[in-house]
Amino acid sequence: GDSVTQMEGPVTLSEEAFLTINCTYTATGYPSLFWYVQYPGEGLQLLLKATKADDKGSNKGFEATYRKETTSFHLEKGSVQVSDSAVYFCALRVTSGTYKYIFGTGTRLKVLA
Amino acid sequence: GAGVSQSPRYKVAKRGQDVALRCDPISGHVSLFWYQQALGQGPEFLTYFQNEAQLDKSGLPSDRFFAERPEGSVSTLKIQRTQQEDSAVYLCASSEGQGPYSNQPQHFGDGTRLSIL
Numbered sequence: 001g002d003s004v005t006q007m008e009g010p011v012t013l014s015e016e017a018f019l020t021i022n023c024t025y026t027a028t029g030y031p032s033l034f035w036y037v038q039y040p041g042e043g044l045q046l047l048l049k050a051t052k053a054d055d056k057g058s059n060k061g062f063e064a065t066y067r068k069e070t071t072s073f074h075l076e077k078g079s080v081q082v083s084d085s086a087v088y089f090c091a092l093r094v095t096s097g098t099y100k101y102i103f104g105t106g107t108r109l110k111v112l113a
Numbered sequence: 114g115a116g117v118s119q120s121p122r123y124k125v126a127k128r129g130q131d132v133a134l135r136c137d138p139i140s141g142h143v144s145l146f147w148y149q150q151a152l153g154q155g156p157e158f159l160t161y162f163q164n165e166a167q168l169d170k171s172g173l174p175s176d177r178f179f180a181e182r183p184e185g186s187v188s189t190l191k192i193q194r195t196q197q198e199d200s201a202v203y204l205c206a207s208s209e210g211q212g213p214y215s216n217q218p219q220h221f222g223d224g225t226r227l228s229i230l
Contacts, residue, residue, distance in 0.1 A: 004155075034218065043117075043223035044156070044204065089155050098169040100146060101206075101219060103155030 002027045006090050006104035013080055013111050021075040021107045023064075023090035031092040033057075033066055033073040034101070038087045047075075047088070080111045115139065117222035119205050125228045126195050134190045134225045138207030145188050146219060147180055148204040156204050162188060195229045202226050 007022040025033065035047040035057070048057030053068035062077045073090060090104040118137040126132050138145050144163055148156035149172075158172040164185035173180070177195075182188040192199055202224040210217035 036221075044206075044221040046218045046220070049218055091155075098146075098158075098161040099144075100158045100161060100169070100172075101148075101156070102158070103148075105153070105155045 002031070002092060002094050002102050004090050004092055004102055004104040006088075006107050009087075009106075009108040011107060011109045013109070015082055015111055015113050016079045017111075019075070019077040019080045019084075019109070021088055021090075021109070023073045023075065023104060025071050025073065025090075025092050027071075027092055027095070029095035030068070031095050033064070034091045034093065035062070035064055035073070035075050036089045036091060036103075038089065038106070040086070044089065080109070082111045082113050085109055085111045117205055117207055117220050119203075119222035119225050121225060122223065123226050123228075125230065127230050128195060128197060130195055131191065131193045132195055132227065134192075134203050134227070136188045136190070136205030136207075136222060138186065138188070138205070139209075139220055140186075142207035142209050142220075144208045144210065144219075145182060146206040146208075147188070147190050148206065149174075150202040150204055150224070152201070159190070159203075192227075195227075197229045200227055200229045 003026045032051045034049045036044040037047045048059040050057040050066035056065045087106045091101045147159040150156040161169040162182040177193045179191045204224045206219040206221045208217045208219045
């Protein structure tokens with residue numbers, strides 16, 4: 001069945017460091033891919049999305065490229081800030097039936113000043 | 114505009130009690146989803162509504178779980194005879210679109226944290 005695998009956290013970085021959070025997926029068809037972020041005490045917020053191969057989603061300095069050949073959707077940011085500290089979830093939208101989301105387990109990022 | 118609203122924000126119940134969790138989706142959103150998020154895990158799908166029709170309930174873990182959306186707007190997730198393993202955050206999400214041709218993202222509420230003692 002469809003699934004999402006994320007790198008385990010926590011990831012601890014210094015401010016202005018480069019961030020990569022790996023995400024790979026298994027899916028039937030060509031799913032849409034998403035990154036959601038969950039700040040402490042808050043709900044899930046959409047960070048970025050990509051709907052087809054080679055699409056690049058971007059928002060708030062974060063980027064992720066839909067790589068069909070490697071079934072990956074890695075999240076990157078060139079210079080992280082303390083305010084980026086949160087849990088990041090990679091998700092895919094299944095391509096049939098209910099079009100529900102399947103989430104990875106989440107990666108906690110902690111950025112130190 | 115208003116986002117997805119869930120209530121209560123926190124719920125504590127004794128094992129064996131029934132609980133009801135409410136979700137107010139974004140106005141006009143056709144699709145509504147319920148997810149269960151265990152501690153340290155990603156959300157897992159429970160059930161899906163398109164307007165008032167419950168089209169998929171394959172993720173409901175047992176027949177103690179029941180969801181409804183009678184008028185195609187507000188939804189209620191009910192858990193009967195709660196067990197300790199039901200302790201989790203229950204998330205509601207809505208989206209404007211439906212079906213395979215919609216790329217509208219899901220918008221999530223802040224969730225209800227349920228603790229069963």
